[in-house]
Amino acid sequence: MDFQPLKYILELSKKPNAPVLVLLHGTGGDEQDLIPLAKDITKDFHLLSLRGNVNEGGMPRFFRRIRMGVFDEKDLAFRTDEMKVFIEKVLQENHLENAKIIAVGYSNGANIAGATLLKYPNFLAGAILFRPMLPFQAPELSEKAQQVPVFFSNGKNDPTVPPKDTTTYLEILKEQGFEVEHHALPTSHNLTYNDVELAKIWLEKYFPIN
Ligand code: MLT
Numbered sequence: 001m002d003f004q005p006l007k008y009i010l011e012l013s014k015k016p017n018a019p020v021l022v023l024l025h026g027t028g029g030d031e032q033d034l035i036p037l038a039k040d041i042t043k044d045f046h047l048l049s050l051r052g053n054v055n056e057g058g059m060p061r062f063f064r065r066i067r068m069g070v071f072d073e074k075d076l077a078f079r080t081d082e083m084k085v086f087i088e089k090v091l092q093e094n095h096l097e098n099a100k101i102i103a104v105g106y107s108n109g110a111n112i113a114g115a116t117l118l119k120y121p122n123f124l125a126g127a128i129l130f131r132p133m134l135p136f137q138a139p140e141l142s143e144k145a146q147q148v149p150v151f152f153s154n155g156k157n158d159p160t161v162p163p164k165d166t167t168t169y170l171e172i173l174k175e176q177g178f179e180v181e182h183h184a185l186p187t188s189h190n191l192t193y194n195d196v197e198l199a200k201i202w203l204e205k206y207f208p209i210n
Contacts (some may be wrong), residue, residue, distance in 0.1 A: 004082065006032055019101070034109075063080075110129040115136065128150075145178045153184075
């Protein structure tokens with residue numbers, strides 16, 4: 001199967017050297033979803049918001065799943081490559097090929113962002129993962145990340161993500177050289193104001209912009 005383009009929204013910053021936030025929605029969402037959140041966490045970055053190419057009963061997703069919480073890992077690997085090539089193309093067309101890329105993903109979007117971290121540890125300059133799940137059960141790990149910061153927030157009462165998988169995932173990320181900031185929040189799978197505030201502080205800490 002060939003790579004397909006993804007639907008997207010690109011909003012350019014007035015600061016040409018700003019990083020690009022790549023926004024990745026949750027199941028059933030689209031490229032509009034995370035734009036308000038992105039504007040709450042930064043006023044200065046370029047925004048590239050994508051819509052997943054997979055359709056599950058009318059709900060856009062970034063990759064197929066076999067059932068709730070069980071991923072089609074072959075499709076996930078393919079979609080990760082498809083998305084990476086697409087991001088590179090859009091950035092090149094807009095003369096942003098040297099910009100730092102920071103993924104911001106929620107749920108299904110966080111999972112393809114995580115797959116990108118594990119497959120291409122130095123493609124992203126950083127990632128914000130809201131309610132992530134371990135993308136590959138036995139990830140094929142190659143090179144280590146070179147000080148790539150990762151924001152990771154999970155809900156302590158989230159029934160979609162088994163706590164022991166979160167522990168394993170955090171260990172794998174750290175083992176692979178990612179600089180992980182982990183927040184276990186008193187909530188479920190939903191995003192909270194707390195997530196947004198903490199992500200904003202994290203972004204200002206690792207990617208300050210004047
Ligand atoms: C997934 O990627 O399947 C999720 O983490 C759960 C969901 O999106 O519903």
